[in-house]
Structures are given as structure tokens and as C-alpha cells.
Amino acid sequence: MNSRLPDLVLEPMVRNALAEDLGTYGDITTRTVIPGDTQYKARINAREAGVVSGMQIARIAFHLMDASLKLETLIDDGEPCKPGDVLMTIEGSAASILSAERVALNFAGRLTGIASLTAQYVELTKGTDARVTCTRKTTPGLRIVEKQAVLHGGGFNHRFSLSDAIMIKDNHIAAAGGIAPALAAVKAKASHMMRVEIEVDRLDQLAEVLKIGGADVVLLDNMSCDQMREAVAMNDGSVVLEASGNITLTRIAEVAATGVSYISSGALTHSAGCIDLGLDF
Incomplete structure (x- = not known):
């Protein structure tokens, strides 16, 4: 079901989550271990079957961290997924991807769980x-x-x-x-x-x-x-x-x-x- 909200409605919530996770000094592990110019392509993969939710929020999280990241959503909110499916690809600064990873996955995993349970109820x-x-x-x-x-x-x-x-x-x-x-x-x-x-x-x-x-x-x-x-x-x-x-x-x-x-x-x-x-x- 198409129920997309304007990004500006969701951004404050995602921004607060990123600020909470980055803490006082930011991602010290990534800053210490990964050279700043390292580029990578990452994938968000489904490891369970369900109905996807939270891709819009994941995209906001990555872009708030780094607007230059290139994102492609392959399975969007409201669509079914199965184990092994790639939901989104993220390309660009490895440091930016790693710093936004947990917030994006926390939202997407939680919301996909809700959408998936709802779909089970609706089916019945x-x-x-x-x-x-x-x-x-x-x-x-x-x-x-x-x-x-x-x-x-x-x-x-x-x-x-x-x-x-x-x-x-x-x-x-x-x-x-x-x-x-x-x-x-x-x-x-x-x-x-x-x-x-x-x-x-x-x-x-x-x-x-x-x-x-x-x-x-x-x-x-x-x-x-x-x-x-x-x-x-x-x-x-x-x-x-x-x-x-x-x-x-x-x-x-x-x-x-x-x-x-x-x-x-x-x-x-x-x-x-x-x-x-x-x-x-």
C-alpha cells in the first residue's frame, strides 16, 4: 500500500536517532579503522521473509549522514521479500555507510516486523x-x-x-x-x-x-x-x-x-x- 510521507516529517526522528548513536565523538571505530577516502558498495539484505517497511527511513538515514551517497531501492515499502533478497544498495563513502548502518537497520527491521505481522492478520x-x-x-x-x-x-x-x-x-x-x-x-x-x-x-x-x-x-x-x-x-x-x-x-x-x-x-x-x-x- 502506498503511504509515503514527506521526508521532512520523518527527518527529525531519524536525525535524533543518528545523534543518539553517534554520541559525543561520533563513530570512533570507523574513524580509526577505515581510511577516510575508502569507497564501497553495500547491500541491505533480507534474511527472513516478510513485507518490507522502513526503506524510506533507511534512505533518509544514509542521506542525512552523507548526501553524496548513491542509493537504489530494489524492494520498496509495502512489497514482499524473501530470504536473500536485496532491498537497497548504498554506494559511496564506506565511513558514512558504516556510521548510518545501525540506525537504518533498526528502523527497517522493526518496521518490517510490524508490516509482516499485519500482513499475516490481514491474510486471515x-x-x-x-x-x-x-x-x-x-x-x-x-x-x-x-x-x-x-x-x-x-x-x-x-x-x-x-x-x-x-x-x-x-x-x-x-x-x-x-x-x-x-x-x-x-x-x-x-x-x-x-x-x-x-x-x-x-x-x-x-x-x-x-x-x-x-x-x-x-x-x-x-x-x-x-x-x-x-x-x-x-x-x-x-x-x-x-x-x-x-x-x-x-x-x-x-x-x-x-x-x-x-x-x-x-x-x-x-x-x-x-x-x-x-x-x-
Whole structure:
């Protein structure tokens, strides 16, 4: 999926990562061992199968280190890879390549892991209308690129921040004094441009929401598949239904088959492993 962001949005994050890695005195190993005029051609290789993400960021990392480096992306973000595939070639100063290597691979390995896990979830929902979405359970400071990786894997994004939409969760309901007061407050105070989602974990709560109105989306939290099927029947298309909670690879196909429109999983970002990528001269 094409979800490229402007480089200027990503550059500050990559610049900070490079500054963190270079420390106070820069890459002293490379500066000591490698003659400054040494030129080389390197490759980023996939050592596992997956769906690629982070090539745009890798390119930014190498070019922030040295704008004269010549880069060619052979397998771009959102495309599948297999072991042995060359994702990118980098040609120019060996010192520059080595100094940017770890930051580029840290981003690309992590994000390719997220895209690859997302693609597994999406594959298991084929034949249904359910869309797989991520959550705000992201690494602090990396949300924008982790959510971008979900798009590369064929998934969709939920809220980016607390300011994107009104999402009334169980603690909001408890603090507001119940579902009715919470929805009444939204009706009284919220902009007409703002979408509203409310979380329920029982079918009687869903019935109350449907009776009161005022919600665009209802999140079915930690419900069984039998409960979800009943919720879909009760709803009869009135609002958008989203399933969440304990969404695993072994369960998602059954959840998608219940008829819910969205399935959100924090695991896409908080539990994805890194795909093994290597840079070789």
C-alpha cells in the first residue's frame, strides 16, 4: 500500500536517532579503522521473509549522514521479500555507510516486523469485509512510522492521538456516571465534525447505546465470537462495530466471520518482532 510521507516529517526522528548513536565523538571505530577516502558498495539484505517497511527511513538515514551517497531501492515499502533478497544498495563513502548502518537497520527491521505481522492478520480476514486496524499501543516517539508500517502490511489506522476522535472507554463511562451521561455530554459539547466511538463489554450495554444514539462506532471489547454475532444481529447496520481484545492470529479469522466491520489489535505494534535484515559489503 502506498503511504509515503514527506521526508521532512520523518527527518527529525531519524536525525535524533543518528545523534543518539553517534554520541559525543561520533563513530570512533570507523574513524580509526577505515581510511577516510575508502569507497564501497553495500547491500541491505533480507534474511527472513516478510513485507518490507522502513526503506524510506533507511534512505533518509544514509542521506542525512552523507548526501553524496548513491542509493537504489530494489524492494520498496509495502512489497514482499524473501530470504536473500536485496532491498537497497548504498554506494559511496564506506565511513558514512558504516556510521548510518545501525540506525537504518533498526528502523527497517522493526518496521518490517510490524508490516509482516499485519500482513499475516490481514491474510486471515480475506473473504470477509472486516478491516484490520492498529491502536495507540505504539513505541513512544515512533507512532507515525509504526502506523505507517501497518499500512504497508495492508492494515488500517485507528486514532493517531487523543485529539483525533472521541473514544469513550470503560473508565470514561465509570467517571461520567454511566453510558447515558457520557453520551449526553458528547451531544452537548462535541463538534458536529467529530466522530464518536464508545466501548462496551456486554450486550445490554450495546442495547443501551443503540437506544440512546449518539455514537458512530461501538467497540465490542473482549467479547466472545457468539456475543459478537449477536451484537451484529442486534445492531442491524445502525452503527459501525469494531471488535477488540484478545485478537490473536489463531482467533482473528473467526472474529472476522462474525460480521464486524473493524478488528483492532495492539499486538500489531506492541508485539511485532524485528525482521532480520543485514547490511553487507
